[in-house]
Amino acid sequence: MFESLIELFDEYHLIAAFAVIGLTMYLSNWLSVRFTNGKFHGSAIAILLGLLLAYIGGVVTGGENGLADLTLFSGLGLMGGGMLRDLAIIATAYGVRFSEIRKAGVHGVVALFAGVIVSFLAGGIIAVGFGYTDPVDITTVGAGTVTYIVGPVTGSTLGASSEIIALSIAAGLVKSILVMIVTPMTSRIIGLDNPRSAMIFGGLIGTTSGVAAGLAATDARLVPYGAMTATFYTGLGILLAPTALFLMVRAIA
Amino acid sequence: MAIYGVALLAGCMMFGLIIGDLLGQVLGIEANLGGVGIAMLLLIFVTNVIHQWGKLPDSTSSGITFWNAMYIPIVVAMAASQNVxxxxxxxxxxxxxxxxxxxxxxxxxxxxxxxxxxxxxxxxxxxxxxxxxxxxxxxx
Structure with missing residues (x-):
């Protein structure tokens, strides 16, 4: 009986995921209204719940896809995977005014470069602080701090060890997950309440999943602006980290 | 029909991804450079043009707004499948x-x-x- 139930969930995984996420959203919105008077967004609670469940899923299964590694919830991987996420992000652009994007355009580009370089330096400095001296190691950890995709791409280009690459992925994951949690809490302090600052935020932070979830938990109307710049971030990181930034590290170290 | 909206959205996405992929190849990096952002700009541009013609029926735009509305649930599913x-x-x-x-x-x-x-x-x-x-x- 129980086994055939799991089999059914596995077979109809995407549909099951819709139902599970719908329930999570309902519960989160209820918690938001009931305990925080709506001050803490329902979506922020749902994202936190999701991360918590992902942690449990990861610890239980030892897999890489959080809760989606449990057969019962395998559809979450498809629903929250890159394909549907990008489709939904693009759909948020519907109804956006082009003039808003043009207004912040230059600042968005500045933010992109500043964001990649600052994240890279943050990772590099911490690596040096922990006693790493090889420019390849320092660069790889720095690149991983840019995003968890830039890290492994840079590391394998430069020939870093798999331990360092794993470390760089972890640094990127910490950044991404922290952005999801911290953004709604700090949005007021950093003035994240208009399309312009959202575009700059997207450029500075860059990690697509972090920006996507962070803005969703703050104000869903800002999502297209932040996502617009963030989408160039990983590419720029892959462009800069193994080349210009590596040469810079090698010159200093 | 809703499928027109979904197809428009999907078309913009694929076009943007192709351009992003080509950009990546030109610059010699193993990544899609801004494909999603290009697709977003394309969607804004195309729907504006269609609006100016006055021909974007509600049923068509519902194909786009549905995925827009699914954004947060999808992000929650994404959070739940992160390697925390x-x-x-x-x-x-x-x-x-x-x-x-x-x-x-x-x-x-x-x-x-x-x-x-x-x-x-x-x-x-x-x-x-x-x-x-x-x-x-x-x-x-």
Whole structure:
């Protein structure tokens, strides 16, 4: 009986995921209204719940896809995977005014470069602080701090060890997950309440999943602006980290 | 029909991804450079043009707005399938690197946003840019 139930969930995984996420959203919105008077967004609670469940899923299964590694919830991987996420992000652009994007355009580009370089330096400095001296190691950890995709791409280009690459992925994951949690809490302090600052935020932070979830938990109307710049971030990181930034590290170290 | 909207959205996405892929290849990097962003700009542009012709029926746009509305649930599913356990098992180096990057990144937002540019767009009211920015975020 129980086994055939799991089999059914596995077979109809995407549909099951819709139902599970719908329930999570309902519960989160209820918690938001009931305990925080709506001050803490329902979506922020749902994202936190999701991360918590992902942690449990990861610890239980030892897999890489959080809760989606449990057969019962395998559809979450498809629903929250890159394909549907990008489709939904693009759909948020519907109804956006082009003039808003043009207004912040230059600042968005500045933010992109500043964001990649600052994240890279943050990772590099911490690596040096922990006693790493090889420019390849320092660069790889720095690149991983840019995003968890830039890290492994840079590391394998430069020939870093798999331990360092794993470390760089972890640094990127910490950044991404922290952005999801911290953004709604700090949005007021950093003035994240208009399309312009959202575009700059997207450029500075860059990690697509972090920006996507962070803005969703703050104000869903800002999502297209932040996502617009963030989408160039990983590419720029892959462009800069193994080349210009590596040469810079090698010159200093 | 709703499928027209979905197809338009999907078409923009594929076109953007192709351009992003080509950009990546031209620059010699193993990544899609801004494909999603290009697709977003394309969707804004194409739907604006169609609007000007006055031919975007509600049923068509419902194919786009549905996926727009599914955004947050999809992000929740994404959060639930993140490798959170690995993030916490990376040790102090990756933890501190991630924390420092987020702190510096967030702190730079008001620095780069700075003072809003003087208004140049004659379509907007001659109010300050701050006022028009907040008006923009309130829209929708």
């Amino acid at each position: 356990a690995a993030a916490f098992s990376g040790g102090l180096v990756s933890l501190l690197a991630g924390v420092l990057a987020v702190v510096l990144g967030l702190a730079l937002v008001p620095v780069i946003a700075g003072k809003p540019e003087p208004e140049q767009d004659c379509q907007d009211e001659p109010a300050t840019a701050v006022a028009s920015n907040t008006a923009g975020s309130r829209r929708g």
